[in-house]
Amino acid sequence: MYKYSDFDASFVAERNAQFRQQVARRISGALTEDEFKPLRLMNGLYLQLHAYMLRVAVPYGTLNSRQMNKLADIADQYDKGYGHFTTRQNIQFNWPKLSDVPDILDDLATVQMHAIQTSGNCIRNVTADHFAGAAADEVADPRPVAELIRQWSTDHPEFQFMPRKFKIAITGSANDRAVIKAHDIGLRIIEQNGEEGFEVLVGGGLGRTPMIGKVLRSFLPKADLLPYLEATVSAWNQIGRRDNKYKARIKITVHELGIEAIRDRIEKRFAEVRPTFSGVDQDMLIDIEQAFAAPAFASRPVEAYETAYRRDPVFRSWADTNLSPHQAEGHSIVTISLKAHGQTPGDATSEQMRVMASLAERFGYDELRVSHEQNVILPHVHMADLPQIHSELKQAGLATANIGLISDIIACPGMDYCALATARSIPVAQQIATRFDELNLEHEIGELKIKISGCINACGHHHVGHIGILGLDRAGVENYQITLGGDASETAAIGERAGPGFAYDEIVPAVERLIYTYLELRKDHDETFLQVYRRLGNVPFKAALYPEVKAHAA
Amino acid sequence: MSRPFTPKVVTANALLEGNVVYLTAEDSWTGQMCMAELLTDEAHAQLRLLDAEQRSNEVDGVYLAEVKDGPNGPEPTHFREDFRRRGPSNYAHGKQEVQVHV
Numbered sequence: 001m002y003k004y005s006d007f008d009a010s011f012v013a014e015r016n017a018q019f020r021q022q023v024a025r026r027i028s029g030a031l032t033e034d035e036f037k038p039l040r041l042m043n044g045l046y047l048q049l050h051a052y053m054l055r056v057a058v059p060y061g062t063l064n065s066r067q068m069n070k071l072a073d074i075a076d077q078y079d080k081g082y083g084h085f086t087t088r089q090n091i092q093f094n095w096p097k098l099s100d101v102p103d104i105l106d107d108l109a110t111v112q113m114h115a116i117q118t119s120g121n122c123i124r125n126v127t128a129d130h131f132a133g134a135a136a137d138e139v140a141d142p143r144p145v146a147e148l149i150r151q152w153s154t155d156h157p158e159f160q161f162m163p164r165k166f167k168i169a170i171t172g173s174a175n176d177r178a179v180i181k182a183h184d185i186g187l188r189i190i191e192q193n194g195e196e197g198f199e200v201l202v203g204g205g206l207g208r209t210p211m212i213g214k215v216l217r218s219f220l221p222k223a224d225l226l227p228y229l230e231a232t233v234s235a236w237n238q239i240g241r242r243d244n245k246y247k248a249r250i251k252i253t254v255h256e257l258g259i260e261a262i263r264d265r266i267e268k269r270f271a272e273v274r275p276t277f278s279g280v281d282q283d284m285l286i287d288i289e290q291a292f293a294a295p296a297f298a299s300r301p302v303e304a305y306e307t308a309y310r311r312d313p314v315f316r317s318w319a320d321t322n323l324s325p326h327q328a329e330g331h332s333i334v335t336i337s338l339k340a341h342g343q344t345p346g347d348a349t350s351e352q353m354r355v356m357a358s359l360a361e362r363f364g365y366d367e368l369r370v371s372h373e374q375n376v377i378l379p380h381v382h383m384a385d386l387p388q389i390h391s392e393l394k395q396a397g398l399a400t401a402n403i404g405l406i407s408d409i410i411a412c413p414g415m416d417y418c419a420l421a422t423a424r425s426i427p428v429a430q431q432i433a434t435r436f437d438e439l440n441l442e443h444e445i446g447e448l449k450i451k452i453s454g455c456i457n458a459c460g461h462h463h464v465g466h467i468g469i470l471g472l473d474r475a476g477v478e479n480y481q482i483t484l485g486g487d488a489s490e491t492a493a494i495g496e497r498a499g500p501g502f503a504y505d506e507i508v509p510a511v512e513r514l515i516y517t518y519l520e521l522r523k524d525h526d527e528t529f530l531q532v533y534r535r536l537g538n539v540p541f542k543a544a545l546y547p548e549v550k551a552h553a554a
Numbered sequence: 555m556s557r558p559f560t561p562k563v564v565t566a567n568a569l570l571e572g573n574v575v576y577l578t579a580e581d582s583w584t585g586q587m588c589m590a591e592l593l594t595d596e597a598h599a600q601l602r603l604l605d606a607e608q609r610s611n612e613v614d615g616v617y618l619a620e621v622k623d624g625p626n627g628p629e630p631t632h633f634r635e636d637f638r639r640r641g642p643s644n645y646a647h648g649k650q651e652v653q654v655h656v
Contacts, residue, residue, distance in 0.1 A: 027569065029611030047614055049638055050648040051572040080647055095647065097571050344644045415634060416642035424637075426644045476632050 001064055001367070002147050002291045004112045011154070012109050015116060019043045020102035027099060042122075044115025045101055048419050054093045054101060055118040056108060060128035060146035060170075061089040061377075063368040065357035070111040072353035078104050083353065085338060085346040087372050087410055087459055088167070089127045090118055094417055116154065121162045123153035123233065129171040129178045130371035133294060134333050134379035136325035140189045140196060142172040144289040145225065148281065152226050159233055163240035164248035166233060167205075174490060179372060181213040181492035182206050182464060184250045185232060190219065197221045202232060202262070203254030206458035210494045211251040214259045216266065224270075227277045231270035235262065295365040297328035298382055308387035315390050317443070318401040323386070326379075332386065334364075334378040335371070336393060337400040337408065341437040345411045345429050346374030355396040359389055372461075373410055375403065406441075406448045406515070407433035410461055414454025414471060415478075421454035423471025423478040424504075428452055431508045436515070445515060447528045449488065464488035466530045467514060468495045469507065480507040484514075484541055485533045496538055498545050510545055517544040562599050563590040563621050563628050564606045565638070566613035573648065574638045575613060576628075577606050583613065585649060587639045588627030593618070 004012070019039070026036040040046075044055040056071070063071075071091055075083050078100045079093045086092055096104060108114055118125055126146045133141040149168060153159070159166075170187040171178040180186025186201035198220045204213025220228055232250075239257075241247040247256075254262050308315045324333040336356060339345050348356070356376055360368045363385040369377035381389060393399040402408045409432060412418065414425030429452055436442050451465030455472075462468030468483035479501040486495030502510045517540055518529045533541065564577035565587075575583040576590030584590060593599035599618055606616045619635050621628040630636040641648030 027611075033610050033614050047567055047572055050574060050641055051567075080645075099570055347644075415637055416644055424643060426642075430644070473634075478633060 001062060002143075002288060008112075008151075009109075012112075012114050012116070015043070015114070016102065016105045016109055019105060023098060023102055038120070041119040042116070043101075043105065044118035045096075045098075046119065046419070048094070048413075048417050049415070049421075050417065051095045052098055052101070053417065054096045054104060054115055055086070055090050056093070056113060056115045057118050057125040058089045058091060058113075058370050059125060059150050060132065060143045061130045061369045061371060062128075062132075062143060063370065064366050065361040065368070067111045067113055068353050068357035068360070068368055070107060070113070072350035072357070074104055074107055075350040075353070082347050082349045084344070084413065085348065085370050085374050085376065087346075087374060087412065087461060088125060089130075089370050089372055090125060091370070092413075094413075121165050123149075123156065123159060123166045123168065126150050126153070127167075127169045127178055127183075127372060129173055129176075130369045130373075130377050131177060131324060131333055131379060132172060132369070133292065133367075134326055134331075135173055135175075135177075136327045137175050138172045138327060139174075139191055140172045141292055141294075142170040142178075142187070142189055144285060144292045145187070145189070146170050147288050147292075148226065148285050149229065151284070152229070152281070158230070159237065162233075162237055163242045164245060166236075166250065168229070176488075176490040176492070177371075179461065179464065179488045179492070180204070181490075182210075182461070182488065183213065185216075185229065186213045187225075192219050195221065198225060200228065200232075203251040203259070204492075205249055205251040206461060206463050207249070208246055208456050208458075209252065209255075210458070210463040211255060212492050212494060214254060216259070216263055223279070223282050224274065226281045227274045228266075228270055231273045232266050234273065235265040235269045239265070294328075295367075295380060297331055297380065299330060300382065300384060302330050302383040305383040305386050308390075312387075314394075314399075314401075315387060318390055318399055319386065321401045321405060321443075322403045326381075328380070330383055332381050332383050334381050334386070334389060335403045336376045336378065336398050337402055338375050338398075339402055339408050339433065340397055340400045341402075341407055341433045342430050343433075344426050345409050348376065352396050352398055355392060355398065359392060363389055373408065375408070402433075402442060404447050404449070405443065406436045406445050406450060409433060409450045409452060410465070411452040412454050412459035414452075414460075418454060418459075420457060421471070422456070422473040423454050423480065425452040425454040425460055425469075425471055428469060428471070428480065428504075428507055432511055435508050435512065441515070441519075444525075445519065445529070446525065447530075448515075450511070451486070451488075461488060462486070463494045464492060465495060466528075466533070467511060469511075472501060474501060478504045480504070480510075482507075482510065482514075482545065484538055485530065487530060498538065498542055500546075513544040513547075514541055517541055559594070559596040559599070560631075561621050561623060561628065562593045562618040563587065564593070564599075564602050564616060565590070565619045565635075566606060566616040569610075569612055569614055572614070577602060581605075587621070587630065587635075588624070590621075590628050592621065592623055592628045594623075
């Protein structure tokens with residue numbers, strides 16, 4: 001794993017010391033709310049509905065056991081004994097006291113973590129494929145490049161006053177697990193004629209105006225990455241709309257100007273910027289790459305796994321849904337579900353964090369990942385250890401076998417916490433998960449991604465859910481709109497709105513009608529919800545959602 | 555013609571803990587909406603809002619929240635204010651926790 005250089009450590013320490021003073025001045029009354037707000041946001045501190053919320057970055061989703069244990073300690077010491085993993089590889093603490101936040105930040109710094117650039121109009125925490133460095137389908141580990149981008153973007157002098165926030169995601173696989181097409185810039189590591197480089201996408205994003213990213217460069221040589229990113233952000237920083245925050249993101253600039261025009265501007269700026277990069281960034285990248293070298297994977301028999309798989313149906317069910325192919329023989333990637341039926345998606349108690357840290361330390365080469373899908377991953381596990389891991393996860397309430405299934409729901413905090421929300425999301429997720437667990441239909445339904453946002457800003461990625469749910473305030477009542485056919489993968493698509501919204505107590509039955517329709521229409525067990533939707537379109541699903549309209553038409 | 559004024563309370567988040575508070579007629583902050591001063595006169599409400607905004611070393615994010623007069627004092631008219639008054643629905647945290655202990 002990457003270790004902070006002296007520069008990184010002193011930078012974070014200095015920022016924390018500054019913030020400690022800023023908090024003291026706010027508490028003493030020397031700073032007004034308006035003066036303090038931008039300062040706290042620069043350090044990831046929000047004021048939410050019921051309390052402050054501290055958003056801590058998990059850069060490119062990578063943690064070691066020490067870091068996970070520290071998050072658990074913070075949850076116990078300063079919060080209510082849990083943390084919430086978000087849809088952008090961050091963890092949020094929902095109940096910190098303002099006066100404790102400087103201490104929390106100092107505690108985080110002891111394990112090389114921080115909350116810098118998790119808020120505000122800056123280049124945000126760079127996210128990466130949560131299977132990075134482990135996935136069997138990977139061209140290269142994207143995390144060294146993500147770390148390079150983090151270093152380049154942190155406190156970048158040119159990007160201190162941008163029109164709006166800017167989000168970058170990177171993957172090293174053709175199978176996109178990092179939703180790169182819904183980011184301001186999406187990067188995919190590719191190989192062309194034996195040379196490593198990037199496919200660069202621009203102008204993707206969700207929110208009020210969802211857009212799928214467009215190809216800016218089909219192949220960018222590896223060494224050109226930082227100057228090209230700098231040219232892109234720079235070009236947008238010049239012309240991005242500052243008059244209207246809803247039109248400020250680069251997706252709108254790309255949409256309004258057209259991809260060719262924005263590309264011309266970026267290439268022109270790139271010609272100016274490129275010569276200013278001496279190559280020192282590439283030297284740094286070589287060092288960073290060494291820090292991310294794969295562990296020495298053990299080679300030993302996997303019989304223990306095979307025996308457990310044969311004998312224990314609970315283990316088998318979990319193995320079938322929660323394991324993914326690893327690049328090293330005899331190894332597997334374990335996704336630990338933070339979606340126990342009826343629980344809050346993405347929440348982990350301090351005790352659960354410690355269990356996961358301990359498993360990583362003993363069985364996982366001391367590595368953990370957090371995913372934008374709000375689960376935690378043990379990226380490198382020898383298959384012989386899986387029965388033991390499963391048994392310990394089970395005791396901690398962490399062995400839910402539902403990855404990729406209907407109850408593996410992404411949900412933003414919604415109006416239970418968020419000051420921006422227009423409706424609740426968490427209880428809707430809880431009820432859907434509980435309902436399909438009761439029906440015992442989850443495994444029969446197979447792959448299905450439900451994503452729920454509690455407002456138009458779409459932190460819950462509802463536009464790219466196979467079934468998306470958007471909570472709105474309609475005349476003072478919670479109302480839920482359904483979108484269908486969204487896709488967050490390499491075949492990304494924005495879901496189509498199905499029609500009028502549903503009341504809070506109507507939304508779960510509406511989802512149920514969609515599922516029964518799918519089960520009736522699929523050709524066989526292997527045809528997924530999304531495939532059926534693509535084959536037949538929205539007509540049968542709309543008929544299921546709005547039977548009274550159909551009856552009226554007939 | 556402007557719309558008739560509907561009842562309000564002054565609400566904010568406490569500076570140190572961020573918890574939801576309401577302004578009472580005695581100029582103190584309370585965690586319970588029903589204890590808040592019910593503001594039925596627009597000019598008076600604006601004055602109370604200004605008063606509260608001056609107290610920025612005690613609270614953040616002061617505003618007038620829509621309420622109705624209930625048997626025990628002000629009650630929310632919108633679900634957002636109802637959630638602010640109560641706390642999150644997934645755990646008995648925040649104000650719900652306090653009520654358990656009291």
